[in-house]
Amino acid sequence: MSTEQGVIILQYVARALFAVLAVIYFNHSDGFFFALPAVTPWVLAGSYLGLQLLFLLARVPHATLLASGLDLVILGVVILIDAGQPPPTMALLFLAVLSNGLLYGLRRFLIMLAAAEVVLAIVMPIRLSYGDDGGDLLNPAASASLFLLAALTVCMLYFGLMIWRNQVLARQSVENAWRDPQTGFISRAALTSTAGWLIPLHDRLSSPLTLVLVHDDDLNALADAIGQRLRRSDIVARYDEAHLALLLPCTATGAAEQLLADLRASRPGLCAALLTLHSANAALEQVLHHLQTAMPRTRPDEGHWLAHATPLV
Known part of the structure; x- marks a missing residue:
């Protein structure tokens, strides 16, 4: 579990569990946001896990970055077809950004946060424009979705600050253990x-x-x-x-x-x-x-x- 390969395998297991959770959620929901075949969640989950397994086994260059990018793409599609108001699957986007920050540091967190905001900037206007109220931002369903979006964005920014703080404290503790802060020796x-x-x-x-x-x-x-x-x-x-x-x-x-x-x-x-x-x-x-x-x-x-x-x- 302490090795890099162990972390990658743990990430794949977590992705598989969340994919199964999303399939179960869609199977017990009334329908999709758009008219789609009932088998769509299974196709998405199978394709997603197959590609992630390929990244895991093939050892392609920048495999972890490609896997994180695939997370955002598939989550964008899942949020787009989620009929919930607001869509509960939006929380998975928050988990994807936070897990990258915890595992790979502040730089990866900021990259994933910016990419997640781009995905949401594409998906949310489509959902609002195809909603029952034709893009009216004052209706309760649209307001709930926008509130969830704002809340998750603030949470991601907050956790980003906490990751940055922990990195600064860890760096200071290492410097203090090696270098005396008063004399510089x-x-x-x-x-x-x-x-x-x-x-x-x-x-x-x-x-x-x-x-x-x-x-x-x-x-x-x-x-x-x-x-x-x-x-x-x-x-x-x-x-x-x-x-x-x-x-x-x-x-x-x-x-x-x-x-x-x-x-x-x-x-x-x-x-x-x-x-x-x-x-x-x-x-x-x-x-x-x-x-x-x-x-x-x-x-x-x-x-x-x-x-x-x-x-x-």
């Missing part, structure tokens, strides 16, 4: 889940990897200062409310100290804890926690702003 979760491979890599290359935990009372100013001085290969992340974590690949202790000294020249209140790894015996989260335990040994005054964490065994 990646989050702690993103750091620990994606950067752990740097430790065994540098061990294999026999290259030092230096990790630093940095604190400043003005975290935004510190983030700006760090962003102007780091190399493209360096990694910066928001560790917690008060600290930034720096991963400096291929950087020895002396080079890391020089970088921190340059940062402190612009941010006098900076404090940092530093550890250079030469082996792959520790996990990234363990090293960062070890640096956090070393931070209480630092003070903003000169000579105590930098703490070297003890090597991990």
